[in-house]
Amino acid sequence: MPHLHIEYTDNLTGLNERELMREVNAVVCNHPTVTDEADVKSRIARLNMGNVYIGNQPDNRGFVHVQLQLMAGRSTEAKKQMSDGIAEVLRRLVPQPADLHVQLSVDVADMDKATYFKGRL
Amino acid sequence: MPHLHIEYTDNLTGLNERELMREVNAVVCNHPTVTDEADVKSRIARLNMGNVYIGNQPDNRGFVHVQLQLMAGRSTEAKKQMSDGIAEVLRRLVPQPADLHVQLSVDVADMDKATYFKGRL
């Protein structure tokens, strides 16, 4: 059930969306606490800078943010491993345009197991 | 205050967005713990498969995911009833294209009552 939402600002020109999703997914799929790779579902959203506002001096700023939602029950250590693995992918794959301050972040959130529904058609 | 975010992959051709939102809303509006139907707010997002990556062998896969956010305080049983009701709607209304593996999921999350603001113009 891991869900991933990746957002990035469109001033990060040259970012390869498919490659980024593939490698972020690989981190989660390969983690020993994830049993079925098919459960890992990433979405990526390219944010127009007109729809983004960073701080109170927003010029020359961009970001990539990843939210990873997992079924509750994993240890902090396990979640930290996935967060660190995703961070490594971001550092490697996110381009650095000249004169742009680029922030990277990964948020790992639990989902409630007792009320989660999962099925297949 | 219930908020619903429905996401589905665009390879689920023929999915009727309005019907799906209407029936998902009905499940929540009709639950005895929801007092004002106007509070129930659904959004639906059709995800281009180019912006989605499922597992590490992503071909021939699709999904529908519903996130339901509720004010904290309801019992697990009440939340499970809503989750089950939404799952029933998904099973009934999501199309099954040939040769596509379709995952369905519902996540129910609490929002913090002490800091939530709600008002009307």
Next chain:
Amino acid sequence: MPHLHIEYTDNLTGLNERELMREVNAVVCNHPTVTDEADVKSRIARLNMGNVYIGNQPDNRGFVHVQLQLMAGRSTEAKKQMSDGIAEVLRRLVPQPADLHVQLSVDVADMDKATYFKGRL
């Protein structure tokens, strides 16, 4: 690390997206518990009414919803101050079209500090 996601229905014609983001950001940037204004990142999404369904009698309804995600650890009072400040901005800046019932809401959510990653390129 504060993240803001602002959603509004496109029947709220005349809403100034940049002004709204600037003023919402200012509330968060100016709060004493926020040390670096550059960390505050807002996104705004204009929702087509075709992709929205409000309650079970959806005509003539609209909304603005703000989700503020903060690193866990702040007091309820601090979070309530930010929520109230954002609510004040919404009351001031969201237009009131004739014959439209407009709901405003602010949700403040914690993010897990132990597993959050934050870096810069």
